[in-house]
Amino acid sequence: MTPHAAPDRIRLFLCGDLMTGRGIDQIMPWHCPPHLHEPYVRDARDYVELAERESGPLPRGVAEDYVWGDALRWLAALAPDRHLANLETAITGSEDHWPGKGIHYRMHPRNARLLQAASLDACALANNHVLDWGYAGLAETLDALERAGVASAGAGRNLAAARAPAILKVPGKGRVIFLSMGSDTSGIPAQWAAASRQAGVWLLPERTSRAAAEVAAGVQAIKGPGDLVVASIHWGSNWGYTIPEAQRTLARALIDEAGVDLIHGHSSHHVRGMELYRDRLILYGCGDFLNDYEGIGGHGPFRDDLTLMYFPDLDPRSGRLLDLRMRPMRIRRFRVEDAAPGDARWLAELITTLGKQLGTAATLDAEGALRLDSP
Known part of the structure; x- marks a missing residue:
């Protein structure tokens, strides 16, 4: 991969879920009150202690770039044109937690600057945590992102706002049209669906035909020559490698039918398989990119501490994938660091094994990055 994207291609940075609440929020300079409403853990600082038992003392009052660790070096080296992620944490001091939910993520509004530290251009919000702290929490999240200069899609003060894309100009190359939507299969409560006079998220209909028609209507109204459309979808279970046929069909x-050029799928806490369809990239599960799960047992074989930085190069004229490199990373001490060579090989073997049913494979290149192959 060239250090900078060539003039005839648009390079994106994509990653999975940013779960920057609870423990991560507690080690930042500003943090929300630590009390939680979970059935077993009542204090967010307990997640810090669990991580410290696993990996040693964690710093407190860390700078906003701390959590990005080695990722910042790769972002500088590969210079993607636009940076996109799924933000699965409310940015709010609201105390109006959603009743009946087992987990509620939030980070202090002043910590929104950590999104700026990675130069994020836009965040997907149609997920099952953005309303964890109620409608006041959603409103504050939207305001905090606007103040930070980070665009958002997938949630809004009404349905039209939730469906509205983030339109990201790439000077001299075109535009990236970033859409965010969610499926109830990811645990998004039905009550969170936005309506004409109700704030919420863009919750897709269960029927594939209706869901595709909704997306197509929005894309057709805005897509023009030189526009790349990225559909960021929160779907499916947290654990397991099976890709439901309904996801592949959608x-x-x-x-x-909708003219989407890249599917950015997430919800699983670990990396899942990927597919090339009509030269378009489908990422079924990007995994968590930041979380506070260190020291929590129970899902070790899935290696949810391993994650990927996705750098696809796309042709803005046709939308087809030209190249995909992935940097293997590890979540440790509430930050991302370069994965060890053995872990990188494990990820390559995983993608290749999962790709047997999807027509894809991954190999390690001389620089330690994964390259997507179509055997």
Whole structure:
């Protein structure tokens, strides 16, 4: 991969879920009150202690770039045109937690600057944590992102706002149209669906045909020559490698019928397989990119501490994928660091094994990055 994207291609940085609440929020200079409403853990500082038992003392009052660790070096070296992620944490001091939910993520509004530290251009918000702290929490999240200069999609003060894309100009190359939507299969409560006079998230209909038609209507109204459309979808379970046929059907329908050029799927806490369809990239599960799970047992075989930085190069004229490199990373001490060579090989083997049913494979290049192959 060249250090900078060539003039005839647009390079993106994509990653999975940013879960920057609870423990991570507690080690930042500003943090929300630590009390939680979980069935077993009542204090967010307990997650810090769990991580410290696993990896040693954690710093307190860390700078906003701390959590990004080695990722910042790769962002500088590969110079993507636009940076995109799924923000699965409310940015709020609201105390109006959503009743009946087992987990509630939030980070202090002043910590929104950590998104700026990685030069994030836009965040997907159609997920099952953005309303953890109620409608006041959602409103504060939207305001905090606007103040930070980070665009958002997928949630808003009404349905039209939730469906509205983030339109990201790439000077001299075109535009990236970033859409965010969610499925109830990811645990998004039905009550969170935005309506004409109700704030909430863009919750897709269960039927694939209706979901594709909704997305197509929005894309057709805005997509022009030189525009790349990225559909960021929160779908499916937290654990497991099986890709439901309904997800494959929806992804292909969005490409065939809605003119989507890349599917950015997330919800799983670990990396899942990926597919190339009509030269379009479908990422079924990008995994967590930042979380406070260190020291929590129970899902070790899935290696949820391993994650990827995705750097796809796309042709802005046709939308087809030109190249994909992935940097293997590890979440440790509430930050991302370069994965060890053995861990990088494990990720390559995982993607190749999962890709047997999807027509894809991954190999390690001389620089330690994963390259997507189509055997």
